[in-house]
Amino acid sequence: MTLAFGNKRAKYRVLKLPDSHFLKALGLRKGTEFTLECKHPFKGPVVVKVGCRCIAIDYDIARDIEVEEVS
Amino acid sequence: MKCHSSQNQKPISDEKIKILLMGNPNVGKSVIFSKLTGVHVDSSNYVGTTVDYTIGDVNFGRQQGVMIDVPGVYSLEATSEAEKVAVSLLEEGADVIICVLDATHLERNLDLAYQLKEYPIPIVYSLNLVDVAKRQGINIDAKKLSEELGAPVIPTVAIKNTGLMDLLRTSMKLAKEERIPRPKLTEEERWKKIKDIVAKVQTKVDSGPTFIEILEDKTIQPWPGIPLALLVLIISLGVVIGGGKALRALVLLPLVRDVIQPFLTNLVSLVVPPGIFRNLLVGDYGILIIGIEWPFALILPYVFLFYIVFSFLEDSGYMPRIGVLADGLLRRIGIQGGNIIPIMLGYGCAVPAILGSRVANTYKERIIVAALVSFAVPCASQSAAFMSLLGDRSILALASVYLLSILVALLVGIIINKMVPGKSQPMLLEVPNLLWPDKDAFKKKLKLRMKNFLIDAEGPMLLGIVIASVIAETGILNEFSRLIGPLVEGWLGLPKEASLSLLLGIMRRELAVLPLLELNLTTLQLIVGSVIALFYLPCLSVFAVLAKEFSLKVALLIGLATTTSAFLFGGIINQLGRLILGVM
Ligand SMILES: Nc1nc2c(ncn2[C@@H]2O[C@H](COP(=O)(O)OP(=O)(O)OP(=O)(O)O)[C@@H](O)[C@H]2O)c(=O)[nH]1
Ligand SMILES: [Mg+2]
Numbered sequence: 001m002t003l004a005f006g007n008k009r010a011k012y013r014v015l016k017l018p019d020s021h022f023l024k025a026l027g028l029r030k031g032t033e034f035t036l037e038c039k040h041p042f043k044g045p046v047v048v049k050v051g052c053r054c055i056a057i058d059y060d061i062a063r064d065i066e067v068e069e070v071s
Numbered sequence: 072m073k074c075h076s077s078q079n080q081k082p083i084s085d086e087k088i089k090i091l092l093m094g095n096p097n098v099g100k101s102v103i104f105s106k107l108t109g110v111h112v113d114s115s116n117y118v119g120t121t122v123d124y125t126i127g128d129v130n131f132g133r134q135q136g137v138m139i140d141v142p143g144v145y146s147l148e149a150t151s152e153a154e155k156v157a158v159s160l161l162e163e164g165a166d167v168i169i170c171v172l173d174a175t176h177l178e179r180n181l182d183l184a185y186q187l188k189e190y191p192i193p194i195v196y197s198l199n200l201v202d203v204a205k206r207q208g209i210n211i212d213a214k215k216l217s218e219e220l221g222a223p224v225i226p227t228v229a230i231k232n233t234g235l236m237d238l239l240r241t242s243m244k245l246a247k248e249e250r251i252p253r254p255k256l257t258e259e260e261r262w263k264k265i266k267d268i269v270a271k272v273q274t275k276v277d278s279g280p281t282f283i284e285i286l287e288d289k290t291i292q293p294w295p296g297i298p299l300a301l302l303v304l305i306i307s308l309g310v311v312i313g314g315g316k317a318l319r320a321l322v323l324l325p326l327v328r329d330v331i332q333p334f335l336t337n338l339v340s341l342v343v344p345p346g347i348f349r350n351l352l353v354g355d356y357g358i359l360i361i362g363i364e365w366p367f368a369l370i371l372p373y374v375f376l377f378y379i380v381f382s383f384l385e386d387s388g389y390m391p392r393i394g395v396l397a398d399g400l401l402r403r404i405g406i407q408g409g410n411i412i413p414i415m416l417g418y419g420c421a422v423p424a425i426l427g428s429r430v431a432n433t434y435k436e437r438i439i440v441a442a443l444v445s446f447a448v449p450c451a452s453q454s455a456a457f458m459s460l461l462g463d464r465s466i467l468a469l470a471s472v473y474l475l476s477i478l479v480a481l482l483v484g485i486i487i488n489k490m491v492p493g494k495s496q497p498m499l500l501e502v503p504n505l506l507w508p509d510k511d512a513f514k515k516k517l518k519l520r521m522k523n524f525l526i527d528a529e530g531p532m533l534l535g536i537v538i539a540s541v542i543a544e545t546g547i548l549n550e551f552s553r554l555i556g557p558l559v560e561g562w563l564g565l566p567k568e569a570s571l572s573l574l575l576g577i578m579r580r581e582l583a584v585l586p587l588l589e590l591n592l593t594t595l596q597l598i599v600g601s602v603i604a605l606f607y608l609p610c611l612s613v614f615a616v617l618a619k620e621f622s623l624k625v626a627l628l629i630g631l632a633t634t635t636s637a638f639l640f641g642g643i644i645n646q647l648g649r650l651i652l653g654v655m
Contacts (some may be wrong), residue, residue, distance in 0.1 A: 004218075020499075021145075021146055021148050021150065022145065022146075022150075022499055023147045023499065024500070025145035025179065025182060025183075025256070026179065026501060027178065027179050029262065029400070036294065037288070037291065038291065038292045039401055040293050040396070040398060041397065041399055042399035042400075042402075043399065043402070044293075044395075044396075044398045044399035044402075044408075045395055045398050045408070045498050045500075047291055047292075047395065047502070048564070051176075051178065052207065052209075053175075053176050053179070053501060053502075054174065054287070054291060054501070054502035055499070055500070055501055055502065056291075056391075056394075056395045056398075056408075056446055056498055056499070056500045056501075056502055057498070057499055058398075058497035058498040058499060059454070060497050061497050061499060
């Protein structure tokens with residue numbers, strides 16, 4: 001599943017993500033676990049929480065991030 | 072207006088110790104820089120406040136040094152403008168690096184810290200924002216961290232000046248030491264190492280969400296974030312409009328009209344014989360009369376309150392949240408949500424707004440932001456003039472002018488989005504913590520902004536007023552009015568004296584509005600006049616900055632487009648308004 005289709009408040013782990021240095025610098029790497037905080041309407045950004053920091057990710061990028069749910 | 076990018080090219084002499092101040096974005100580098108060098112640089116609670124570097128002198132005892140405030144970067148890949156600046160500064164070499172770490176986000180900060188270690192320059196770490204970390208229940212063992220990093224780590228609270236002297240002393244001391252660069256680690260190795268270190272040095276107590284954390288959470292969700300944002304906007308407007316009106320009516324106008332003006336009039340009458348010269352000084356358009364009343368009684372109160380509210384929002388970390396909330400909407404006009412910050416900056420002054428649009432990486436986005444701001448975002452001075460002009464007469468008229476400005480802004484965005492090829496940059500943004508703005512930093516920022524306003528605005532405004540009084544008192548105005556009479560009187564339905572607005576408006580935006588104050592206009596004429604002023608030429612400084620940041624062609628194009636639409640919209644509103652009023 002991709003991040004763009006994730007559910008609010010659910011926890012996910014990154015399986016695959018585009019090769020962007022910026023994503024990595026923000027702490028999103030293969031294997032990172034995070035919570036999906038919220039999704040903004042009209043293909044707005046997806047907000048996730050990695051550790052204790054909030055990152056807003058563009059819908060188009062979120063569509064390219066492969067994730068799996070963790071319980 | 073001066074931009075801060077021009078002041079940093081002074082040569083550095085060799086015997087001084089060269090200190091590079093580096094770190095991730097929004098970790099407090101600029102605050103540290105300002106405190107240690109006394110050179111003020113802008114600092115705000117969002118990423119990308121510093122897009123260029125600034126140099127300042129620092130002395131410690133007999134040692135002299137220079138410090139360079141490097142733009143914040145997440146890595147040294149040199150992909151963005153800021154990263155290129157940072158890497159080139161590193162390659163030029165330095166005696167010591169102060170690497171600022173954000174104690175609330177240690178893991179991410181260490182990534183850059185490790186990349187810096189690959190350079191043959193000694194490093195001192197400043198573990199900043201420990202006050203916020205403490206509030207969040209995060210505790211970092213600085214001593215252990217220092218052992219792990221093999222370099223001094225000094226806990227600091229930049230805004231409270233805590234630890235900064237220690238930081239400076241340590242870096243001066245270290246500057247003398249040789250340093251062998253560490254071998255390059257691969258990304259994987261680096262991350263693994265960082266994870267280990269964080270596990271060793273950081274402890275976190277979870278004490279349930281604090282009020283601020285709940286607020287942080289709520290303000291980023293579409294619900295209740297969007298209504299909250301609207302509420303914040305309405306409250307801000309209320310403070311600026313209501314407060315400005317009160318300040319003006321209760322304090323400033325009485326002071327100026329009942330005390331200062333009579334005093335000056337009497338004084339001048341004693342010395343200067345009646346005639347054209349006395350009129351120039353204290354006549355209706357007298358330099359000493361409107362030269363004081365306009366800038367101080369009419370414009371200043373609003374500008375002052377605007378910057379209070381704006382600086383508060385800026386330092387609190389709320390702005391990027393608005394950016395996230397507005398992303399869906401701004402995408403329709405070809406820019407990503409983060410650009411809401413330069414656009415809002417434009418409600419203060421278009422010059423920093425256009426400079427600030429540098430954080431938008433694509434040319435297309437920059438052009439859109441610059442055009443929007445030049446077209447349809449009234450600056451604080453102009454808004455103040457609108458409020459003086461319309462606020463007392465008809466709040467509805469005021470509201471409709473602003474509504475029109477927003478509609479046109481959207482339209483401009485849509486059109487340019489179609490015209491200019493290219494794409495907008497996808498949003499990828501770290502949302503900063505919400506912070507209660509620091510009192511000292513806030514005061515300083517406000518003071519600086521007001522000083523800039525007074526210097527940048529007062530000079531040209533006075534000049535404009537001098538020109539106004541000269542051409543009004545000598546009859547040149549009549550000539551000019553006759554010349555463009557058909558346009559002003561026929562198409563726009565304004566009295567011919569309104570041509571003064573058009574003349575002065577070339578210089579500054581509020582000067583396109585203020586002359587209308589003296590004309591006893593009908594509400595329709597007021598709206599027409601305001602609309603023309605709104606879209607009319609961006610002021611001279613904006614024109615200059617457009618030419619500098621883009622090209623003369625772009626500046627001319629924007630100027631032409633705005634002026635044409637000013638007369639077009641103004642005329643249409645006048646004709647339609649007459650039609651409707653005629654029917655009623
Ligand atoms: N509470 C607290 N706030 C701080 C501290 N240091 C900086 N700040 C605030 O953090 C925000 C960011 O500071 P800046 O100095 O603009 O950050 P910067 O590193 O220069 O950021 P860029 O120029 O974007 O790279 C500002 O709102 C500061 O007032 C600190 O030690 N404690
Ligand atoms: Mg800075």
